[in-house]
Amino acid sequence: MADIIEQDNTHQTLQEVNQALENGMFVHVRRMLQEMEPEDIAHLLEACPPKERQVLWQLTDPEEQGDILDELSEDVKDGIVAQMAPDKLAAVTEGMESDDVAYVLRSLPDDKYQEVLAQMDATDRHRVEKALAYPEDTAGGIMSTDFITIRGDVSADVVLRYLRMKGELPEATDTLYVVDLNEILIGYLSLATLITTQPDVEIHDVMEDADDAIPVDMDDGEVANLFERRNWLSAPVVDANNHLVGRITIDDVVDIIREDAEHSMMSMAGMDDDEDTFAPVVKSAKRRSIWLGVNVLAALAAASVSNMFEETLAQMASIAILMTIVPSMGGVAGNQTVALVIRGLAVGHIGDSNTRWLLSKEARVGLINGILWAIIIGSVVVLWKGNFLLGAIIAGAMLTNLLVAGIAGVCVPIMLKKMDIDPALAGGMALTTITDIVGLSVFLGLATLFLVQ
Amino acid sequence: MADIIEQDNTHQTLQEVNQALENGMFVHVRRMLQEMEPEDIAHLLEACPPKERQVLWQLTDPEEQGDILDELSEDVKDGIVAQMAPDKLAAVTEGMESDDVAYVLRSLPDDKYQEVLAQMDATDRHRVEKALAYPEDTAGGIMSTDFITIRGDVSADVVLRYLRMKGELPEATDTLYVVDLNEILIGYLSLATLITTQPDVEIHDVMEDADDAIPVDMDDGEVANLFERRNWLSAPVVDANNHLVGRITIDDVVDIIREDAEHSMMSMAGMDDDEDTFAPVVKSAKRRSIWLGVNVLAALAAASVSNMFEETLAQMASIAILMTIVPSMGGVAGNQTVALVIRGLAVGHIGDSNTRWLLSKEARVGLINGILWAIIIGSVVVLWKGNFLLGAIIAGAMLTNLLVAGIAGVCVPIMLKKMDIDPALAGGMALTTITDIVGLSVFLGLATLFLVQ
Numbered sequence: 034m035a036d037i038i039e040q041d042n043t044h045q046t047l048q049e050v051n052q053a054l055e056n057g058m059f060v061h062v063r064r065m066l067q068e069m070e071p072e073d074i075a076h077l078l079e080a081c082p083p084k085e086r087q088v089l090w091q092l093t094d095p096e097e098q099g100d101i102l103d104e105l106s107e108d109v110k111d112g113i114v115a116q117m118a119p120d121k122l123a124a125v126t127e128g129m130e131s132d133d134v135a136y137v138l139r140s141l142p143d144d145k146y147q148e149v150l151a152q153m154d155a156t157d158r159h160r161v162e163k164a165l166a167y168p169e170d171t172a173g174g175i176m177s178t179d180f181i182t183i184r185g186d187v188s189a190d191v192v193l194r195y196l197r198m199k200g201e202l203p204e205a206t207d208t209l210y211v212v213d214l215n216e217i218l219i220g221y222l223s224l225a226t227l228i229t230t231q232p233d234v235e236i237h238d239v240m241e242d243a244d245d246a247i248p249v250d251m252d253d254g255e256v257a258n259l260f261e262r263r264n265w266l267s268a269p270v271v272d273a274n275n276h277l278v279g280r281i282t283i284d285d286v287v288d289i290i291r292e293d294a295e296h297s298m299m300s301m302a303g304m305d306d307d308e309d310t311f312a313p314v315v316k317s318a319k320r321r322s323i324w325l326g327v328n329v330l331a332a333l334a335a336a337s338v339s340n341m342f343e344e345t346l347a348q349m350a351s352i353a354i355l356m357t358i359v360p361s362m363g364g365v366a367g368n369q370t371v372a373l374v375i376r377g378l379a380v381g382h383i384g385d386s387n388t389r390w391l392l393s394k395e396a397r398v399g400l401i402n403g404i405l406w407a408i409i410i411g412s413v414v415v416l417w418k419g420n421f422l423l424g425a426i427i428a429g430a431m432l433t434n435l436l437v438a439g440i441a442g443v444c445v446p447i448m449l450k451k452m453d454i455d456p457a458l459a460g461g462m463a464l465t466t467i468t469d470i471v472g473l474s475v476f477l478g479l480a481t482l483f484l485v486q
Numbered sequence: 487m488a489d490i491i492e493q494d495n496t497h498q499t500l501q502e503v504n505q506a507l508e509n510g511m512f513v514h515v516r517r518m519l520q521e522m523e524p525e526d527i528a529h530l531l532e533a534c535p536p537k538e539r540q541v542l543w544q545l546t547d548p549e550e551q552g553d554i555l556d557e558l559s560e561d562v563k564d565g566i567v568a569q570m571a572p573d574k575l576a577a578v579t580e581g582m583e584s585d586d587v588a589y590v591l592r593s594l595p596d597d598k599y600q601e602v603l604a605q606m607d608a609t610d611r612h613r614v615e616k617a618l619a620y621p622e623d624t625a626g627g628i629m630s631t632d633f634i635t636i637r638g639d640v641s642a643d644v645v646l647r648y649l650r651m652k653g654e655l656p657e658a659t660d661t662l663y664v665v666d667l668n669e670i671l672i673g674y675l676s677l678a679t680l681i682t683t684q685p686d687v688e689i690h691d692v693m694e695d696a697d698d699a700i701p702v703d704m705d706d707g708e709v710a711n712l713f714e715r716r717n718w719l720s721a722p723v724v725d726a727n728n729h730l731v732g733r734i735t736i737d738d739v740v741d742i743i744r745e746d747a748e749h750s751m752m753s754m755a756g757m758d759d760d761e762d763t764f765a766p767v768v769k770s771a772k773r774r775s776i777w778l779g780v781n782v783l784a785a786l787a788a789a790s791v792s793n794m795f796e797e798t799l800a801q802m803a804s805i806a807i808l809m810t811i812v813p814s815m816g817g818v819a820g821n822q823t824v825a826l827v828i829r830g831l832a833v834g835h836i837g838d839s840n841t842r843w844l845l846s847k848e849a850r851v852g853l854i855n856g857i858l859w860a861i862i863i864g865s866v867v868v869l870w871k872g873n874f875l876l877g878a879i880i881a882g883a884m885l886t887n888l889l890v891a892g893i894a895g896v897c898v899p900i901m902l903k904k905m906d907i908d909p910a911l912a913g914g915m916a917l918t919t920i921t922d923i924v925g926l927s928v929f930l931g932l933a934t935l936f937l938v939q
Contacts, residue, residue: 044837051839072715080835082843104715193681202678205719207660224677225655228646261744262525262557264737266658266719283736284717287743291714294747295829301751302825303818310830311840314847318854321822325815325855329863332814339807346803353799353806354792357813357922361785362778365756369774372755376748377763382533384497386504387764390535394767401771402778410782 043076050077054088063092071097075104082311083112099125103133108309111140119145123152126161130204132177132285135164172256173249175289176270176279179203182212183236185219190232192222205282207266211240218243218269218277246271249278256281257289258381297375300457303327327462335360335469342477345485351418352480355427359476362406363434363468370395370442371460378450379457392443399439403432422483430476434468441467496529503530507541516545524550528557535764536565552578556586561762564593572598576605579614583657585630585738588617625709626702628742629723629732632656635665636689638672643685645675658735660719664693671696671722671730699724702731709734710742711834750828753910756780780915788813788922795930798938804871805933808880812929815859816887816921823848823895824913831903832910845896852892856885875936883929887921894920 046065053062066074066089074093078086078101090113093101102110102125114122114137122141126134126149138146138161150158160178167173180203183192192209196202209227211220220240230239245263247256247270260268260283270279292306299306303324308317339346339356346353374391377383383391411428415421445463446456499518506515519527519542527546531539531554543566546554555563555578567575567590575594579587579602591599591614603611613631620626633656636645645662649655662680664673673693683692700709700723713721713736723732745759752759756777761770792799792809799806827844830836836844864881868874898916899909 043834044839047837047839070716072717076715076834079833080837080840082840082847196681197684200682202682205717206678207719224681225659228649228677228681229653229655231650261740262529263523264525264658266660266736283719283740287714287736287740290740290744291747294744294751298747298751298754299825299829301754302821304822304825308826310826310835310844311847314850314854317847318851318858321819321851322855322858324822325819325859328815328818329811329859332811333866335810335814336807339810343803343807346799346806350796350800350806353803353809354789354796356806357788357792357810358782358785360810361788362781365781366774366778368755369757369777372752372757373761373763376752380532381496381529382763384500384533386497386500387533387535391764394535394764394770397767398771398774401767402775405771405775406778406782413786 043073043080047077047080050089051085054085059092062089066093071100072104075101078113079106079109079310083313086113086311087116095121095125099127099129099133099137102137103129106307106309107140108307108312110137112309114138114140119148120152122149127153127157130177130179131160131164132175134161135169135174139165139169167249170253171249172247172251172253172270172281173279175253175256175285176249176281177203177285178279180210180269180277180280181206182210182216182277183222185211185213185235185237185240187236188232189227189230189234189236189239192227192236193232205267205284210269210277210280211236211243212277216277217275218246218271221269243269246275246277247281248273253289254293254379257286257293260286261290293379297379297457300455301372301375301461303458303462324462331462331466331469334466335473338470338473339477342481345477345481348485349480351420351423352477352484355414355418355423356473356476358410359427359430359434360469360472362410362431363438363472364465366399366402366435367438367442367464367468368461370398370439371446371456371464374443374446375457375460378446383447388443388447392440395439395443396436397439399436399442400432403435406435407431423480426479426483427476429479430472433475434472437471438464438468496526496533500530500533503542504538507538512545515542519546524553525557528554531566532559532562532763536766539566539764540569548574548578552580552582552586552590555590556582559760559762560593561760561765563590565762567591567593572601573605575602580606580610583630583632584613584617585628587614588622588627592618592622620702623706624702625700625704625706625723625734626732628706628709628738629702629734630656630738631732633663633722633730633733634659635663635669635730636675638664638666638688638690638693640689641685642680642683642687642689642692645680645689646685658720658737663722663730663733664689664696665730669730670728671699671724674722696722699728699730700734701726706742707746707832710739710746713739714743746832750832750910753908754825754828754914756911756915777915784915784919784922787919788926791923791926792930795934798930798934801938802933804873804876805930805937808867808871808876809926809929811863812880812883812887813922813925815863815884816891816925817918819852819855819888820891820895820917820921821914823851823892824899824909824917827896827899828910828913831899836900841896841900845893848892848896849889850892852889852895853885856888859888860885876933879932879936880929882932883925886928887925890924891917891921 050062078089081089126137138149207224209222210218211222213219220243222236222240226239247268249270249272267280267282269277270281272278296306305320407428410431411424414427415424441464446460449456449459503515531542534542579590591602660677662675663671664675666672673696675689675693679692700721702723702725720733720735722730723734725731749759758773827836860881863884864877867880868877894917899913902909902912
């Protein structure tokens with residue numbers, strides 16, 4: 034009878050492990066880890082502060098360490114791999130699929146990587162070198178070279194007997210690839226079709242023609258979009274001459290989809306998406322301070338705008354009190370548009386054919402919300418400060434800034450993308466700088482014109 | 487020979503379609519659409535402004551409309567479904583899998599939904615009603631009820647002959663489920679195992695024991711985490727009595743993973759993740775203005791903090807000029823932490839066992855960056871304004887605010903989650919309000935104490 038899966042108990046396990054480690058019960062922890070799957074141990078390690086993580090790692094079964102490394106996120110994996118001796122690394126990666134070995138070894142400095150290779154046997158070394166020859170973020174970097182090819186001119190029965198003789202299929206095999214004598218891909222045969230076909234039927238007659246194959250240098254994000262859109266479970270990868278060179282399965286793609294979507298979210302906050310939640314303090318502080326440095330420049334730019342209106346501010350404190358409202362609203366409205374555009378660019382909904390339409394739509398959304406909030410904030414200010422002109426000025430600035438926010442929210446990410454700068458990383462900051470400067474200039478400028486003698 | 491997939495040409499197609507529609511060449515467009523796959527037509531519709539989308543929809547093949555609707559995102563799908571007559575809806579959903587029909591019909595108002603059901607034949611109606619009985623965001627809501635069960639006491643050969651007799655397997659079948667006489671799940675048999683097993687071997691001897699099954703009421707996000715962590719391609723769903731009731735395949739899960747990750751990104755900018763990029767202007771303006779309303783309150787709260795220091799501001803314009811810098815830096819630093827914590831909560835890395843460690847880490851990161859930027863900004867202000875005391879005051883405020891930002895960045899999302907409020911939605915805004923108020927109060931407070939007579 035099946036166990037119904039209860040809720041995730043990582044944190045309960047982690048508390049138990051914590052306690053056992055504090056009491057020096059290493060044997061108990063080792064036994065606990067032996068009963069867990071590699072992916073659960075990986076999850077546990079990810080949820081650990083660095084010092085504990087090292088102790089735990091030492092207690093894992095060396096036989097399983099390769100699989101655990103493969104399941105870890107990049108930052109955490111790199112931290113562990115950096116401290117392992119070359120011969121140990123060669124040992125733990127033995128028997129793993131070549132794309133997984135490539136993932137584990139990719140971050141090593143060159144000399145250490147050569148040492149690891151030297152410890153491997155010739156076949157493994159060759160396979161890994163081949164896998165590492167493709168850049169990490171391409172189809173070649175995520176494909177596996179472990180797949181089954183058959184000829185088209187044999188019967189289903191022959192194929193079945195051939196597979197039975199093999200005894201085991203590569204992980205996640207759902208499709209066999211039909212190739213000609215030159216290893217050129219000509220068709221697919223799903224296991225489901227093979228099973229439901231009469232034994233004497235020839236493969237040629239039941240295979241699906243290979244109409245789509247992924248080029249080995251395709252960007253991994255595009256590969257993920259294709260899998261998602263076409264609901265594929267696996268897909269063949271071919272080189273420029275249509276030779277079958279690998280196979281991508283959906284479990285590799287799932288990681289990319291998650292990473293890409295996380296990348297947008299983390300980048301918009303100025304964070305590296307590889308960042309380990311439990312990274313050492315100094316490392317985290319260093320990484321984040323780059324982004325704070327960019328923001329300091331933006332904040333100083335806004336301050337120098339205010340500085341140009343020093344006399345106005347000196348004459349009327351109310352203006353200083355109210356001057357943060359218009360930039361704040363512009364930043365929020367603009368970032369709404371930026372988020373929409375970044376997502377649209379990522380999934381491929383936004384392109385030359387509809388940019389103009391989108392721009393006009395977002396400008397009109399900005400105008401409508403500009404009018405709405407101009408009236409509301411204008412009225413609040415008239416009631417609060419008893420100054421009708423001040424209310425009219427803030428209303429005018431609000432309307433202008435929300436309109437600008439809508440337009441800039443579309444243009445900034447699209448222009449950044451054209452300039453090959455990641456819009457998720459730079460879009461929000463660039464937008465906020467624009468709305469800060471426009472909001473402050475218009476509000477303080479109007480106030481200087483109409484309110485100050 | 488396989489076509490190597492070229493880059494995505496949606497926008498080229500869209501421009502061609504645009505031009506053809508402008509020239510009234512409807513027959514040409516209809517022919518173009520006939521040559522496209524449903525998922526590509528869906529992608530094209532998503533990239534269309536609303537008016538054009540309606541025209542295009544009218545030109546699609548009614549036979550394919552069901553599959554197209556299934557591939558559309560929620561907001562776009564709802565817009566089209568709302569305008570279709572009940573009998574047409576019943577017709578296009580004929581023959582679709584029950585979970586897909588449930589997706590298409592879920593947004594209908596109750597009376598129209600009843601009309602659609604009335605147009606279906608009894609079997610379909612029953613299946614759809616069953617699928618719609620489960621809430622949308624649970625395992626039951628995403629599972630398919632189309633799967634193959636076998637008995638354990640038969641030989642592999644019997645199973646193979648049974649499948650050959652069926653002729654076709656349900657979509658994306660990679661596993662057969664072994665049940666006992668009471669339909670209780672006792673094991674799995676992957677197609678790969680079935681194929682590589684000798685014909686006379688009994689299923690009992692080669693099946694894997696069913697150790698994990700998904701309860702029908704499990705949250706869909708948790709289901710997605712499980713699939714991702716365990717690299718599943720499909721998994722059985724059981725009711726409280728361990729009866730097999732459905733099957734979840736990875737293609738449904740991929741959508742959830744993408745949506746969940748997008749949800750965090752869009753929510754952090756105050757956007758609804760269902761939002762259609764090309765939604766009508768008024769609808770968009772309405773949705774976004776809610777979030778702007780929340781921000782107005784936050785901005786007014788900050789303004790009333792400044793208002794308490796009106797006299798200080800009136801005495802020294804430099805203070806007004808500089809007062810936006812400290813809140814801005816605090817907001818950026820705090821939102822870095824918020825993004826990290828939201829991701830950690832979403833993937834389950836953060837829990838009771840490590841909150842305290844994380845809090846101390848983020849506080850220390852805040853302290854380090856606080857000291858760094860206090861020195862830098864303090865020096866800039868001393869050089870710019872030639873006022874040593876003013877530099878010291880802004881440095882002190884900066885240090886305090888970045889420390890507070892780190893602490894609040896951890897506490898706010900975790901507390902929101904405990905209160906069952908989505909941290910991705912409310913976290914950033916709550917954090918920014920805190921860093922604005924703290925930043926302004928400390929800076930203006932210190933300035934009032936030390937600078938103003």
